Amino acid sequence: MEVRTLESSQKLFIRALNGETLARPPFWLMRQAGRYLPEYRATRAQAGSFLDLCFAPELAVEVTLQPLRRYGMDAAILFSDILVVPHALGQKLDYVEGEGPQLDPIRDASGLGRLSDGDFHDRLAPVYETVRRLSTAIPETTALIGFAGSPWTVACYMVEGGGSKEYAHVKRFAYGDPQGFQALIDLLVRTTADYLSAQVRAGAEAVQVFDSWAGVLPAPEFRKWVIEPTRRLVELLNARHPGVPVIGFPRGAGAMYREYAEKTGVTALGLDTTVPPEWAASELQPKLPVQGNLDPIMVAAGGDAMREAAAGILRSLSGGPFVFNLGHGVVQTTPPEHVGQLAALVKSWPDLSQG
Numbered sequence: 067m068e069v070r071t072l073e074s075s076q077k078l079f080i081r082a083l084n085g086e087t088l089a090r091p092p093f094w095l096m097r098q099a100g101r102y103l104p105e106y107r108a109t110r111a112q113a114g115s116f117l118d119l120c121f122a123p124e125l126a127v128e129v130t131l132q133p134l135r136r137y138g139m140d141a142a143i144l145f146s147d148i149l150v151v152p153h154a155l156g157q158k159l160d161y162v163e164g165e166g167p168q169l170d171p172i173r174d175a176s177g178l179g180r181l182s183d184g185d186f187h188d189r190l191a192p193v194y195e196t197v198r199r200l201s202t203a204i205p206e207t208t209a210l211i212g213f214a215g216s217p218w219t220v221a222c223y224m225v226e227g228g229g230s231k232e233y234a235h236v237k238r239f240a241y242g243d244p245q246g247f248q249a250l251i252d253l254l255v256r257t258t259a260d261y262l263s264a265q266v267r268a269g270a271e272a273v274q275v276f277d278s279w280a281g282v283l284p285a286p287e288f289r290k291w292v293i294e295p296t297r298r299l300v301e302l303l304n305a306r307h308p309g310v311p312v313i314g315f316p317r318g319a320g321a322m323y324r325e326y327a328e329k330t331g332v333t334a335l336g337l338d339t340t341v342p343p344e345w346a347a348s349e350l351q352p353k354l355p356v357q358g359n360l361d362p363i364m365v366a367a368g369g370d371a372m373r374e375a376a377a378g379i380l381r382s383l384s385g386g387p388f389v390f391n392l393g394h395g396v397v398q399t400t401p402p403e404h405v406g407q408l409a410a411l412v413k414s415w416p417d418l419s420q421g
């Protein structure tokens with residue numbers, strides 16, 4: 067086996083998360099592996115279903131490496147999905163072509179009886195194996211990110227049974243039976259901490275908690291179902307893995323970003339597309355490193371609009387600890403060469419900052 071000579075703490079990505087201001091900020095892109103890449107589509111066809119791909123370490127390693135080969139990101143993100151957690155708890159999960167994930171919905175507390183954590187780590191063993199293999203397969207200067215969905219966002223999918231416009235079922239459960247809903251959240255806090263902890267033991271050097279639906283809740287419920295469970299999750303991780311950075315990404319948190327930053331204990335904050343970079347620079351970055359937040363559709367559009375938007379974000383945020391990223395995942399219609407142009411711009415920063 068290859069001997070790794072570079073300590074995590076020397077990698078640009080980890081240095082930024084540890085609070086260092088770097089002339090050339092590190093970068094990676096949410097959903098950097100995926101259907102916009104022809105080589106992903108080829109590997110995906112070889113795997114069969116999307117879940118088969120997530121649970122085939124050799125193929126999952128391959129698709130994790132694909133964007134790195136093209137663009138040389140400073141971090142690799144484990145290839146998997148946030149919904150492997152409900153799957154490992156025994157909830158039936160399918161990815162329906164063109165429709166996204168579908169789960170057998172749990173609409174109230176009586177449905178919790180269908181879940182069990184008895185086989186949890188056995189079912190997730192292939193994911194841990196992927197992380198182990200990646201920790202030696204990625205380039206020496208690249209950091210490895212593990213991830214999970216937040217308890218709230220995973221609960222959204224578990225209760226709705228898939229994506230949703232209104233999130234009416236999960237809200238009705240949470241508002242109408244807070245005690246019953248708390249039992250689901252508690253289960254997710256505990257199992258997600260175990261899941262992320264196993265990823266760290268397998269070689270993940272930082273973890274990101276995706277809270278894609280943080281933005282749908284009123285403030286009091288945001289505190290109860292987003293901030294408090296994330297705080298407990300971070301506390302469990304810090305106790306088991308002191309010093310391993312945790313990035314929180316509470317998409318759509320808006321005016322609640324500040325409170326999330328102050329109360330959850332996350333090491334760094336993922337900014338969604340709508341957060342003004344100059345506001346983040348003055349209000350958030352003095353407290354903790356930030357990551358973001360180019361609109362993914364700017365990358366699909368490309369050209370000067372993309373370059374100017376990226377340069378504006380770099381100008382606003384590279385004066386403090388910063389990881390360049392998108393404000394949400396790469397979209398399927400993105401031309402791969404636009405990602406190449408974006409990567410070139412970030413990697414040559416600040417030399418191109420005049421242009």
Ligand SMILES: Cc1c2[nH]c(c1CCC(=O)O)Cc1[nH]c(c(CCC(=O)O)c1C)Cc1[nH]c(c(CCC(=O)O)c1C)Cc1[nH]c(c(C)c1CCC(=O)O)C2
Binds near residue numbers: 097148166276
């Ligand atoms: C909400 C959420 C999910 N999954 C994820 C989130 C949080 C981020 C976000 O808000 O987008 C996170 C995720 N999903 C995937 C990754 C892999 C790593 C990476 O970022 O490159 C990560 C980090 C692969 C994936 N996850 C999925 C794909 C596409 C599946 C395919 O190949 O058919 C990929 C590459 C499927 C998925 N998985 C999920 C949905 C809603 C979908 C369907 C939408 C879609 O198809 O794009 C749940």
